[in-house]
Amino acid sequence: MKNIILKNIENPNSHRIEEYIKAGGYFALEHAVNEMTPRDIIDDIKKSGLRGRGGAGFSTGMKWQFASLDPKFPKYIVCNADEGEPGTFKDRVILEKNPHQLIEGMVITAYALQSVRGYIYLRAEYPHVEKILNDAIQEAYAKGFLGNDIMSRHFRFNLSVHRGAGAYICGEETALINSLEGRRGDPRVKPPFPVNSGAWSKPTIVNNVETYANIPYIVETSPKAYSFLGTRDAPGTKLFCVSGAVKNPGVFELQLGTPLREIIYDHCGGIRNGRALKGIIPGGLSTSILTPDMIDCPMDFANLARHGSMLGSGAVIVLDDTMCIVKIYERAMRFFEHESCGKCTPCREGTGWMRTILRRIEDGMADMEDLATLEDVAHNVAGKTFCPLGEGAAQVLLSAMKRYRGEFEYHVKYKKCEVTDPSLRWGHMSMDELD
Amino acid sequence: METSTSQSTADALDKGGILKNKIKVLKKMYPHTRSVLLPALHAAQQLYGWLSEDAIEQVSRLTGVTTADVKGVVTFYSLFKTKPLGRHVIYLCTNVACLIMGADTLEEYLGKTYGISHGETSADGRFSLVIMECIGACDKAPAMLVNDDCHFNISMDNIQQIMESYR
Ligand SMILES: Cc1cc2nc3c(=O)[nH]c(=O)nc-3n(C[C@H](O)[C@H](O)[C@H](O)COP(=O)(O)O)c2cc1C
Numbered sequence: 299m300k301n302i303i304l305k306n307i308e309n310p311n312s313h314r315i316e317e318y319i320k321a322g323g324y325f326a327l328e329h330a331v332n333e334m335t336p337r338d339i340i341d342d343i344k345k346s347g348l349r350g351r352g353g354a355g356f357s358t359g360m361k362w363q364f365a366s367l368d369p370k371f372p373k374y375i376v377c378n379a380d381e382g383e384p385g386t387f388k389d390r391v392i393l394e395k396n397p398h399q400l401i402e403g404m405v406i407t408a409y410a411l412q413s414v415r416g417y418i419y420l421r422a423e424y425p426h427v428e429k430i431l432n433d434a435i436q437e438a439y440a441k442g443f444l445g446n447d448i449m450s451r452h453f454r455f456n457l458s459v460h461r462g463a464g465a466y467i468c469g470e471e472t473a474l475i476n477s478l479e480g481r482r483g484d485p486r487v488k489p490p491f492p493v494n495s496g497a498w499s500k501p502t503i504v505n506n507v508e509t510y511a512n513i514p515y516i517v518e519t520s521p522k523a524y525s526f527l528g529t530r531d532a533p534g535t536k537l538f539c540v541s542g543a544v545k546n547p548g549v550f551e552l553q554l555g556t557p558l559r560e561i562i563y564d565h566c567g568g569i570r571n572g573r574a575l576k577g578i579i580p581g582g583l584s585t586s587i588l589t590p591d592m593i594d595c596p597m598d599f600a601n602l603a604r605h606g607s608m609l610g611s612g613a614v615i616v617l618d619d620t621m622c623i624v625k626i627y628e629r630a631m632r633f634f635e636h637e638s639c640g641k642c643t644p645c646r647e648g649t650g651w652m653r654t655i656l657r658r659i660e661d662g663m664a665d666m667e668d669l670a671t672l673e674d675v676a677h678n679v680a681g682k683t684f685c686p687l688g689e690g691a692a693q694v695l696l697s698a699m700k701r702y703r704g705e706f707e708y709h710v711k712y713k714k715c716e717v718t719d720p721s722l723r724w725g726h727m728s729m730d731e732l733d
Numbered sequence: 734m735e736t737s738t739s740q741s742t743a744d745a746l747d748k749g750g751i752l753k754n755k756i757k758v759l760k761k762m763y764p765h766t767r768s769v770l771l772p773a774l775h776a777a778q779q780l781y782g783w784l785s786e787d788a789i790e791q792v793s794r795l796t797g798v799t800t801a802d803v804k805g806v807v808t809f810y811s812l813f814k815t816k817p818l819g820r821h822v823i824y825l826c827t828n829v830a831c832l833i834m835g836a837d838t839l840e841e842y843l844g845k846t847y848g849i850s851h852g853e854t855s856a857d858g859r860f861s862l863v864i865m866e867c868i869g870a871c872d873k874a875p876a877m878l879v880n881d882d883c884h885f886n887i888s889m890d891n892i893q894q895i896m897e898s899y900r
């Protein structure tokens with residue numbers, strides 16, 4: 299299959315504009331401004347069936363249409379490059395190796411929305427990417443793909459990087475907008491949605507890096523060509539970033555609907571060190587864990603939902619049988635507690651209590667009543683939080699407790715871990731040690 | 734009285750007006766002045782190494798955002814530093830993908846070798862340790878940043894060598 303997003307990345311200079319143009323880059327933008335109306339583009343994106351790659355999977359064309367129909371101007375185009383979902387490193391590859399495809403996608407979006415200003419919200423944890431992006435933006439200005447008279451068509455669009463400062467919640471689009479406005483990254487109540495009242499209360503499009511990177515391909519081929527890829531309900535390719543207990547971790551561009559088994563065994567070479575598969579977190583830490591019997595699940599929105607989980611960001615974390623579920627979820631809860639913005643009580647207090655109890659179980663200090671309390675707290679957080687952060691924290695714990703019940707009970711009963719032999723430190727085993 | 738002392742010390746911090754000029758340029762990037770706050774804080778932190786009371790006071794005056802408001806923003810974000818850190822800052826990821834590849838052993842090693850845990854600085858001022866959530870290098874776990882340099886696939890075999898390269 300042809301790569302759309304990761305095309306040309308073996309070229310060590312793929313981030314340079316000359317190489318990007320040589321590989322056919324900025325042709326889609328030329329085609330768009332010369333031969334299409336803004337409305338044509340929005341219609342094409344709608345027809346293509348493209349769904350957001352940042353986690354929620356909302357129809358990109360619909361989002362654009364909502365913003366376009368709002369009479370307020372100016373409109374803002376924002377790229378979500380916060381990539382904070384643990385396990386995710388796919389946007390990083392686009393930002394490092396193919397920044398012009400993101401820029402081209404954003405300029406086409408700006409043309410479709412008649413927007414004059416865009417921002418790339420970049421996480422602070424990628425200090426080296428800021429320079430790559432700024433250089434790419436300068437190159438695009440120099441070639442007339444950005445600026446006040448783009449391609450001599452009296453079309454103006456200016457773009458710059460806005461750096462975050464280490465807060466996972468700023469990946470949530472309304473928190474991101476607060477952060478862009480120079481505020482604490484608390485999420486806002488929706489509605490109004492950003493498409494009507496986003497940055498500086500103006501219509502604002504927030505899309506993920508990978509979403510924008512799909513736009514040039516759709517515009518230069520056709521919505522139909524695009525919808526041949528992937529599944530009916532989820533067209534196109536997806537970047538899957540695989541980490542954990544596989545032989546060959548990394549980022550893979552595959553069609554949506556690719557079975558998990560194919561990703562783990564064909565593309566990643568299977569489980570390392572001859573161990574057995576224990577579980578898979580399929581879409582980042584905020585998505586529910588799958589058990590090995592679910593390995594044939596096709597990786598798309600609908601099928602993962604059917605298995606009680608989500609596609610999320612496409613971050614697949616693979617666990618083998620030396621890894622302890624309690625320890626993993628204790629660490630996960632520490633993350634949610636740390637990243638809770640504190641705005642709503644169920645999330646702020648709940649994540650702290652859940653982490654405390656998990657710690658007690660992990661330390662061998664818990665009894666059966668603690669398990670019941672833990673579940674009770676999780677049930678009291680789920681469905682009661684202001685934004686999906688706390689919801690995710692409760693849901694992933696509840697499904698782990700359901701699917702790996704025995705392991706939680708073993709910790710409580712025997713005050714120790716069923717799987718990790720302390721002499722075998724995870725990750726530090728070599729084949730020889732195992733033999 | 735107190736305000737005027739702190740104003741004068743804050744002024745002394747930006748004698749050459751470097752920060753003032755930086756913020757002036759940054760303001761042009763946004764439709765409202767308020768939005769310059771994050772870039773302004775990044776600039777101040779880069780200039781002074783950390784965000785002292787004086788630095789916050791100064792950013793407050795250069796941006797027109799009240800000190801209390803600036804502090805609220807500074808404390809929200811984990812990468813704004815409100816105390817001076819060591820010469821080199823180790824940002825070690827211990828989130829799940831790194832944990833299952835042995836990040837906890839590295840954390841223990843750093844603790845034993847330099848006597849530091851999260852947020853602490855070694856007695857000689859050489860290293861500070863900051864425990865990070867995922868830094869987007871999970872395929873090369875465990876991962877860490879030292880200052881702005883990325884280090885991947887760290888293990889007990891190579892951590893000592895990495896640390897030695899930062900004096
Ligand atoms: C807690 C939380 C964290 C999120 N983090 C990210 C992120 O890091 N990157 C991202 O693109 N979307 C993230 N999202 C989703 C955004 O809110 C938003 O849906 C997305 O940026 C929309 O772009 P898309 O339609 O192109 O996917 C997050 C959502 C939540 C609730």
Ligand code: FES
Nearest residue numbers: 826831867870871
């Ligand atoms: S979990 Fe450590 S880099 Fe992602």
